[in-house]
Amino acid sequence: MFKSVGKRVPRFDGIGHVTGKTVYPSDLSMPGMLVCKTLRSPYHCTRIHFIDTTEAEKVPGVYSVITHKDVPHNLFSMVPDHHVLAEDIARYKGQNIVAVAAVDKSTALKALSKVKIEMEELPYVIDPVEAMKEDAPKVRPEGNLRVFDDVDTVRRIRRGDVEKGFAEADYIVEGEYWTPNQEHAPIETTASLAYLDGNGKLVIHSKTQGLYFTLGDLSNVFQLPLNKLKMVGATIGGAFGGQNSIHTDHIAGVLALKTGKPVKFHLTREEEMMYTTIRSAWRFKIKDGIKKDGKITARYVDVLEDCGAYTELGLYALEKNVNYIGGANKIENLAIDGRLVYTNKMPSGSMRGFGVNIGQYAEQVQTDKLARKIGISPFEIRLNNAFKEGDENHVGNPLVAVSGIETLQKVAKMAGVELPKEYQEMSSK
Amino acid sequence: MIKRGRGISSIYYPTGFNGGGDPDHVSLRLKSDGTIDMTNATCEMGQGFKSVACQMVAEALGVSEEVINIDNSNTDTCAFSMDTAGSRSTYIVGLASINAAQDLIKQMKMYAAAMLSCDISELEYAEGKVFKKSNTSEQLTLAEIGSGATYSGKFLMGHDGFLPPVAPPREPGTGFTEPSRSMAWGASVIDVDVDTETGVVEVVNLFNCYDIGTVINPLSAEGQVDGGNVQGIGMALFEDLSPDYPVSIEKYTSDFTDYIIPTSKDIPLNSQIEFFENYDPYGPFGAKGCGEMVTNTQPPAIINAIYDAVGVWVDSLPATPEKILRLLADNKKSI
Amino acid sequence: MSKVLKFVLNGMPVKVVAEPQETLLQVLREKLSLTSPKCGCNHGDCGSCTVILNGKAVKSCMIIALTVEGKSVVTVDGLGTDGKLHPVQQAFHEYGAPQCGYCTPGMVMAATAFLNENPNPSYDEVKDALAGNLCRCGGYQKYVDAVMAVAKGEFGPIPKGSDVDV
Numbered sequence: 015m016f017k018s019v020g021k022r023v024p025r026f027d028g029i030g031h032v033t034g035k036t037v038y039p040s041d042l043s044m045p046g047m048l049v050c051k052t053l054r055s056p057y058h059c060t061r062i063h064f065i066d067t068t069e070a071e072k073v074p075g076v077y078s079v080i081t082h083k084d085v086p087h088n089l090f091s092m093v094p095d096h097h098v099l100a101e102d103i104a105r106y107k108g109q110n111i112v113a114v115a116a117v118d119k120s121t122a123l124k125a126l127s128k129v130k131i132e133m134e135e136l137p138y139v140i141d142p143v144e145a146m147k148e149d150a151p152k153v154r155p156e157g158n159l160r161v162f163d164d165v166d167t168v169r170r171i172r173r174g175d176v177e178k179g180f181a182e183a184d185y186i187v188e189g190e191y192w193t194p195n196q197e198h199a200p201i202e203t204t205a206s207l208a209y210l211d212g213n214g215k216l217v218i219h220s221k222t223q224g225l226y227f228t229l230g231d232l233s234n235v236f237q238l239p240l241n242k243l244k245m246v247g248a249t250i251g252g253a254f255g256g257q258n259s260i261h262t263d264h265i266a267g268v269l270a271l272k273t274g275k276p277v278k279f280h281l282t283r284e285e286e287m288m289y290t291t292i293r294s295a296w297r298f299k300i301k302d303g304i305k306k307d308g309k310i311t312a313r314y315v316d317v318l319e320d321c322g323a324y325t326e327l328g329l330y331a332l333e334k335n336v337n338y339i340g341g342a343n344k345i346e347n348l349a350i351d352g353r354l355v356y357t358n359k360m361p362s363g364s365m366r367g368f369g370v371n372i373g374q375y376a377e378q379v380q381t382d383k384l385a386r387k388i389g390i391s392p393f394e395i396r397l398n399n400a401f402k403e404g405d406e407n408h409v410g411n412p413l414v415a416v417s418g419i420e421t422l423q424k425v426a427k428m429a430g431v432e433l434p435k436e437y438q439e440m441s442s443k
Numbered sequence: 444m445i446k447r448g449r450g451i452s453s454i455y456y457p458t459g460f461n462g463g464g465d466p467d468h469v470s471l472r473l474k475s476d477g478t479i480d481m482t483n484a485t486c487e488m489g490q491g492f493k494s495v496a497c498q499m500v501a502e503a504l505g506v507s508e509e510v511i512n513i514d515n516s517n518t519d520t521c522a523f524s525m526d527t528a529g530s531r532s533t534y535i536v537g538l539a540s541i542n543a544a545q546d547l548i549k550q551m552k553m554y555a556a557a558m559l560s561c562d563i564s565e566l567e568y569a570e571g572k573v574f575k576k577s578n579t580s581e582q583l584t585l586a587e588i589g590s591g592a593t594y595s596g597k598f599l600m601g602h603d604g605f606l607p608p609v610a611p612p613r614e615p616g617t618g619f620t621e622p623s624r625s626m627a628w629g630a631s632v633i634d635v636d637v638d639t640e641t642g643v644v645e646v647v648n649l650f651n652c653y654d655i656g657t658v659i660n661p662l663s664a665e666g667q668v669d670g671g672n673v674q675g676i677g678m679a680l681f682e683d684l685s686p687d688y689p690v691s692i693e694k695y696t697s698d699f700t701d702y703i704i705p706t707s708k709d710i711p712l713n714s715q716i717e718f719f720e721n722y723d724p725y726g727p728f729g730a731k732g733c734g735e736m737v738t739n740t741q742p743p744a745i746i747n748a749i750y751d752a753v754g755v756w757v758d759s760l761p762a763t764p765e766k767i768l769r770l771l772a773d774n775k776k777s778i
Numbered sequence: 779m780s781k782v783l784k785f786v787l788n789g790m791p792v793k794v795v796a797e798p799q800e801t802l803l804q805v806l807r808e809k810l811s812l813t814s815p816k817c818g819c820n821h822g823d824c825g826s827c828t829v830i831l832n833g834k835a836v837k838s839c840m841i842i843a844l845t846v847e848g849k850s851v852v853t854v855d856g857l858g859t860d861g862k863l864h865p866v867q868q869a870f871h872e873y874g875a876p877q878c879g880y881c882t883p884g885m886v887m888a889a890t891a892f893l894n895e896n897p898n899p900s901y902d903e904v905k906d907a908l909a910g911n912l913c914r915c916g917g918y919q920k921y922v923d924a925v926m927a928v929a930k931g932e933f934g935p936i937p938k939g940s941d942v943d944v
Contacts, residue, residue, distance in 0.1 A: 032868075034853065
């Protein structure tokens with residue numbers, strides 16, 4: 015049917031990879047290139063009273079020392095509430111406060127040690143459950159709970175009548191699940207090389223996974239039109255969602271604009287692990303009603319996302335999560351309450367499976383608990399409740415090319431599981 | 444004692460941004476020797492985008508993928524891409540490629556109509572050639588069109604985009620909306636060995652069946668699944684930046700000595716992948732998204748297998764040896 | 779105090795000024811502009827900086843540069859002969875093992891040094907041999923399969939001599 019589609023074509027850039035000739039952003043250097051290092055918040059929540067960079071600027075080999083006052087527009091990210099360099103309060107440990115461009119790393123670090131900074135540790139909150147309480151330390155000025163649609167701190171999904179569904183059930187099964195803070199851990203750490211070309215255009219070689227995604231955000235940070243800013247890259251040493259957030263491009267860019275020289279900002283492994291966006295922690299409480307024959311009559315899910323100190327991509331993750339946390343099962347009575355809580359931690363970035371797979375872990379383990387409760391096989395409960403062609407999902411999304419049943423049947427066969435005949439004959443059609 | 448257990452999982456996963464509205468553009472420039480330069484700024488971060496993009500353009504033009512060269516390197520010269528995320532690239536760039544290829548074919552026909560002194564409606568395009576329907580021997584190849592057009596000052600570049608439909612505003616009371624037209628589906632069966640003395644879990648057999656629609660490039664799709672297995676195992680068993688969370692994050696991992704990601708020794712002893720290619724009516728050549736879903740089936744299946752093996756539910760990831768041993772000890776006490 | 783360091787890099791003599799605290803990886807990347815050995819952690823954890831030093835695979839971020847005086851260092855740039863890929867490189871490419879490719883140069887060097895020592899390994903021995911090289915894309919399966927294929931001779935004989943051994 016197809017000629018090129020379906021072929022095992024080797025990787026377009028594969029020869030470059032096996033010969034070591036592929037060039038990644040972290041490999042780049044330029045004549046006269048400066049090195050960037052930053053001073054980061056030492057506390058989970060820090061009030062910054064006063065910064066004096068005079069002595070730092072005097073260190074021989076230092077070209078520029080910048081604070082938030084040097085950033086043309088200091089807000090960035092998908093939900094632009096994150097600061098390029100912290101202003102009066104740094105809301106998580108490791109947040110960038112001051113940046114230096116110097117001839118080499120040791121000079122940059124020496125300059126940072128000369129920055130005079132007066133700061134104070136503020137009360138902080140790490141536990142998202144604690145952060146929801148009224149007397150919790152305030153992570154963000156607008157409150158610790160995200161407000162949806164300007165009215166409600168709960169993002170709701172409602173389908174059918176859960177109370178009726180629970181009443182119809184033979185059993186009620188409840189579970190609580192947590193997923194941890196996780197790191198993308200690409201083997202190449204984040205790197206930027208920013209410079210002004212001969213005509214004053216700012217060029218940034220970036221490890222971003224979205225050249226244009228980042229371009230739009232950065233043009234705002236630098237207050238530059240799109241013909242004065244060029245992003246270069248698109249061959250990077252792993253991302254897994256972590257490079258949807260800007261970690262170095264903004265600071266390197268401001269320093270290049272300031273100094274007129276090429277500036278490289280390349281994170282160490284420690285910085286990458288400790289201070290960049292993460293897959294943040296989530297908690298799910300699931301309550302299910304199930305009949306003895308294996309039909310799920312109702313499901314209620316309480317979703318809690320620990321978003322960290324800035325929204326970054328955490329809002330998008332919650333939106334996506336509530337759309338899919340019901341699972342690949344037809345459930346007519348379903349209610350979901352999602353909450354996004356701010357805590358004094360690294361902001362929530364995107365990570366492969368973004369917003370969905372953490373919920374799928376909870377929901378699929380819960381499904382096994384249901385099967386064990388009523389004594390049917392884990393295949394049967396899934397096949398009995400599976401979506402079929404033309405169904406709509408829990409938020410009214412029409413489903414086409416549905417294969418829940420078929421993938422289960424096939425994987426059973428691969429694993430040598432002989433399903434009862436009625437299940438072998440089932441179909442999504 | 445080593446105890447074996449089996450767990451399964453079954454999921455679906457959307458293709459593209461939540462709620463749609465995430466466009467991409469593609470340009471296809473015909474060069475004087477008949478090769479084609481494609482641009483689109485999707486990032487190559489290991490998923491195999493470039494090969495897949497060339498294959499889809501080649502398919503749309505009925506030529507070999509070796510005719511296509513792709514540049515994704517920068518925002519000055521490469522066509523727009525919204526982002527490389529959300530399992531969107533194959534699907535959306537593919538659909539944009541099909542549209543751009545149609546545009547290039549139209550332009551080539553217009554040029555050929557002038558060269559062959561006929562009306563454009565008399566011409567057809569197939570497999571790298573424009574020819575007269577009435578007399579197929581009157582034809583022009585890509586190279587002939589490319590060189591003729593280039594040196595007569597005609598710029599033949601097909602270009603177009605694709606926009607996944609924007610979801611209707613969600614109903615405030617119910618949250619109803621249409622987040623994605625196309626869904627991928629997947630299921631896993633996983634066998635684990637749990638050492639009840641050490642709490643160590645080892646993945647023994649891993650069977651995956653995924654419906655990612657038409658598989659554009661099986662080699663890179665398998666690579667995605669292999670990687671999904673490894674990352675899924677990492678998420679299920681090892682990875683935790685702050686083991687004392689939510690009480691505190693003072694203990695925080697800062698390197699690969701403390702933050703454990705899987706190595707070659709952690710891959711399953713036996714791993715099998717099959718694709719159930721359920722043609723997606725909206726996708727390019729029937730394809731759906733792949734990248735993210737293939738790392739999502741493993742964690743629940745592993746946790747379910749641990750219960751099957753030793754009778755404890757691991758309700759917080761990851762299932763570290765310490766956690767398993769504590770759960771086993773609690774279990775013993777309660778019996 | 780900086781010192782002039784002389785060693786053999788990919789079969790060619792090189793002379794470079796190195797500081798006592800500098801690692802071989804720093805000298806290769808920053809002084810000799812050879813960026814095929816990657817710096818993924820600088821802690822000896824990830825293996826992306828693996829090179830072959832006097833026939834043995836080492837993590838170049840863990841080697842003090844001045845200690846390689848007079849020795850032979852081979853990076854992935856030194857593999858392959860007459861414009862042909864080394865069998866390990868060819869196998870990795872054809873098996874589709876590299877994904878993002880950042881770990882690949884280190885993985886090639888680890889596999890090459892291993893096969894020189896153990897030309898007929900078992901599957902488990904290959905998994906052990908690559909365990910010091912992290913691949914976050916998780917392409918281990920195809921890397922291990924490709925090394926087994928090279929060991930079975932599917933990609934021709936492994937060239938012996940100056941490009942790998944000293």
